[in-house]
Amino acid sequence: MTRHPIHAQEGHRHHADPMALFLAQDAITQFGAGIMLAGCSWYVLDQTHNNTAVAAANIANTVSGLLVSILGGSVSDRFSPRAVALWSHVVRTALTVLPAILLATGGFHLSFAVILMVSNGIGWNLYYPASKALIQRLTDAGTDGRQATKANSFAEISMQVGLFSSGAVAGTLYWAVGFLPVLVISAATFIVGLLLLAAVREPGHSNQEHGKGITASGNFWHTVSDGFRYLGRHPVFIAWCLILYTPFIIGNLNRTILPGYVQDTLGADSVYFGFIQSTWGVGACVAGITATPICRRFRTNRIIRAGLAGLLAFGIVLFTVHSIPTAFVMTFVAGFTDAVIRIAIYSYLMKVIPEGYFGRVISLMNAANLLIQTSMTQFSGMAMDRYGSETGYGFVAILVGLMILLAIRCPMRNVTTGNISKTA
Numbered sequence: 001m002t003r004h005p006i007h008a009q010e011g012h013r014h015h016a017d018p019m020a021l022f023l024a025q026d027a028i029t030q031f032g033a034g035i036m037l038a039g040c041s042w043y044v045l046d047q048t049h050n051n052t053a054v055a056a057a058n059i060a061n062t063v064s065g066l067l068v069s070i071l072g073g074s075v076s077d078r079f080s081p082r083a084v085a086l087w088s089h090v091v092r093t094a095l096t097v098l099p100a101i102l103l104a105t106g107g108f109h110l111s112f113a114v115i116l117m118v119s120n121g122i123g124w125n126l127y128y129p130a131s132k133a134l135i136q137r138l139t140d141a142g143t144d145g146r147q148a149t150k151a152n153s154f155a156e157i158s159m160q161v162g163l164f165s166s167g168a169v170a171g172t173l174y175w176a177v178g179f180l181p182v183l184v185i186s187a188a189t190f191i192v193g194l195l196l197l198a199a200v201r202e203p204g205h206s207n208q209e210h211g212k213g214i215t216a217s218g219n220f221w222h223t224v225s226d227g228f229r230y231l232g233r234h235p236v237f238i239a240w241c242l243i244l245y246t247p248f249i250i251g252n253l254n255r256t257i258l259p260g261y262v263q264d265t266l267g268a269d270s271v272y273f274g275f276i277q278s279t280w281g282v283g284a285c286v287a288g289i290t291a292t293p294i295c296r297r298f299r300t301n302r303i304i305r306a307g308l309a310g311l312l313a314f315g316i317v318l319f320t321v322h323s324i325p326t327a328f329v330m331t332f333v334a335g336f337t338d339a340v341i342r343i344a345i346y347s348y349l350m351k352v353i354p355e356g357y358f359g360r361v362i363s364l365m366n367a368a369n370l371l372i373q374t375s376m377t378q379f380s381g382m383a384m385d386r387y388g389s390e391t392g393y394g395f396v397a398i399l400v401g402l403m404i405l406l407a408i409r410c411p412m413r414n415v416t417t418g419n420i421s422k423t424a
Helices: 018-048 051-078 081-106 110-139 145-177 180-198 220-233 236-265 270-297 300-320 324-352 355-387 391-409
Strands: none
Touching: 018 051, 018 081, 018 110, 018 145, 018 180, 018 236, 018 270, 051 110, 051 236, 051 355, 081 110, 081 180, 110 145, 110 324, 110 355, 145 180, 145 270, 145 324, 220 355, 236 270, 236 300, 236 324, 236 355, 236 391, 270 300, 270 324, 300 324, 300 391, 324 355, 355 391
């Protein structure tokens, strides 16, 4: 009797479960990234008192991510996803240590915040498609759909445990000791994550499946262009990925909007900001725990539309109702629905997209996501300075409304957790 790769240890009992190691490093590095991003946004606002400056720092994150994301998935499809993820941790460590040294020796400058955001843009957009490709290998998602949903739920929990704890820690640390210790802790988490990921035993892949889309000549740019051709042959994946990335866009927009909203509209400080930010992760963690039974009970279309309705309510309510308790409740709702949408769509795409194309599809569509993020972040920052901090949540409501129309126009036909075909 064979055991599934998510549980198997290849007969060597002294080796740790690769999935457990992966999830541990994922939670730790997400915590490090979370405290850096939350702390950086508040630090820029605290130093400049300007929402446009916060938007500019976050745009550095999305633009650098855009440049990397087009190639990141092709790198993951051609090379070991584990190796790509390891290098992403190296990049994030180096580009967190550098501005920490500059900050300690020269004081605040907006360029230091830009470097930090660039480190996340490069590191995250190398790491994320590689991590999803690694999960696909560790679970053999193309042959066992339930394991894909379960693994994505566990990955969501590990990620959100890191993120929801990071918001509260970042806000409290910033209030108590300032921004520099936040950066030191962040760099340390990337180093620990790198060591744990290095211990993950990556399983071999199917040459027949992995070889799809990888040319015999090994030409890298041909591999990238072949990813575009694959999307051209399956345009429905474009619509589904746009819906998939809507939660990412809103999550990153919230990172720009929330500091000014808390300070100006709610009249609160960095501690409240950190704890409100954390409730997003708490909601997503609850979603990770409950996603498997939800996906078994309901059709994917219904899950997506209900999730988008929750995100629409998040935007409308925070735009119109200005209170700290409301911010806590609606941020929890947004975190929950955000995660459910991503788990449902990722699990589906892992079953229908061949392994040799998966990294490129996710990465190329992430590039479109980052283009939308860049423009919306810039517009929301300017609008917040001119019309009030709550205006940013009006932009959120408009975007989600458009995605609801897209979800109605391009449904996932005949898709249930128990009955999924490779022909999308």
